Amino acid sequence: MRITYKGDYALKAILDLAIHYGDKPLSIQHLADRLDIPIKFLEQVLLELKKGGFVESRRGKVGGYLLAKPPAEITLGQVVRFIASPVEPIACVEDGYKGCRDLYKCVFRDVWQRVSEATLRIVDSVTFADLMENIKQKDNGQLAYQI
C-alpha cells in the first residue's frame, strides 16, 4: 500500500465532511481552503468519491458536499481501496506480471500476502468515527478545525 497525495486528500476531505456530518453541505472551495488542497484537484477527487458512494453533492446556491453515510460506517480501508493504490505491496498479484516463472512456488508471495493481510486488518478496523474520537482526545474534547 502506498498512500498518494490523492488518497491523502480524499481521506482528509471525508474526515472534514464527517466532522460536519448533519450540518449544511461544505463547498469544494471551503474544503480546499481548510485542507490546503488545490481546488481543481479536489474537485476531481470529490467526484470520484461521489461515484464510490462515500459522499453526496448538492448543486446551486447553498450546494456543496455531504457525507453519504454516518462516519461510523466508513472505514479507512474502504476509501483507500477505492481511491488509492492497491493495498497489496507488489505487482505479482496484478495483471501482466512476468517476474515469476512459477507463481505457485514463489516464496516471496507468501510474505507479501501476510503483509497485505496485516495492513487490511488495520485499515479495515478504523472508521471515521474513530478518527473523530482521536481528534477529540488530542484536542481536549474539541473537534479541531485544523486538520
Added chain:
Amino acid sequence: MRITYKGDYALKAILDLAIHYGDKPLSIQHLADRLDIPIKFLEQVLLELKKGGFVESRRGKVGGYLLAKPPAEITLGQVVRFIASPVEPIACVEDGYKGCRDLYKCVFRDVWQRVSEATLRIVDSVTFADLMENIKQKDNGQLAYQI
C-alpha cells in the same frame, strides 16, 4: 511499502545466491537467465546490492557474485529498506510533505505508523534461510531451481 520490479529482482537474486551459498560465484549472465531479468538491469541492481554489503563480486574469468553473509543473517526487511521504496505507506514522514498543517494532530499518521510497524514486524522476521526452507517444503525436500 511498494515492491517494484527492481526490488523484486534484488530479492530473487539474493535468494538464488543464498541457494548457492558456499559454491562458486554465479555470473550476472547466469542469474539473469535463471531469473528472467534483463541483464543490464540486473547489473545495476547487483552493483547496488554490493554497495549495501549484501553481496560480493569477483572479477575476471571465473568471476561472478557471491552472498556476503550467511542466508540466515539477511532478512527481507534489510533488503527491502535498502533497495526498494520506503516501508512507510505515506509521504508524510518524508521531506517536503505539505499535506498537513499540523502534523502532531494528524490522526491518519497514527494509522500509517501502525501499518509500518506491522509490515516491519513481518519483513524483519523473515530471513533468506527461512525462504530456502519454505522452498524445500514446497518442493519435496529439494531446493527448486525455478524461482
Added chain:
DNA sequence: GTTATACTCTACTATTATAATCAGGATTAT
C-alpha cells in the same frame, strides 16, 4: 426569469519514478 453560486465534465500539461538500454572501460584466470 435572471443571476450568482456551486457542482460537472473533459482535456491537457508538467514532473517524477520506474524500467530498461547502450556503449564502452577495467580486471583477472587461464
Added chain:
DNA sequence: ATAATCCTGATTATAATAGTAGAGTATAAC
C-alpha cells in the same frame, strides 16, 4: 594475449502522479 567477467556513466521509454484550464449544467434566491 585473450576471453570472460564485472564496472561505470549516460541515455531513453513508459507510466504514474499531481496539477491546471475552461466550458458546461443545475439550483436557490431575488
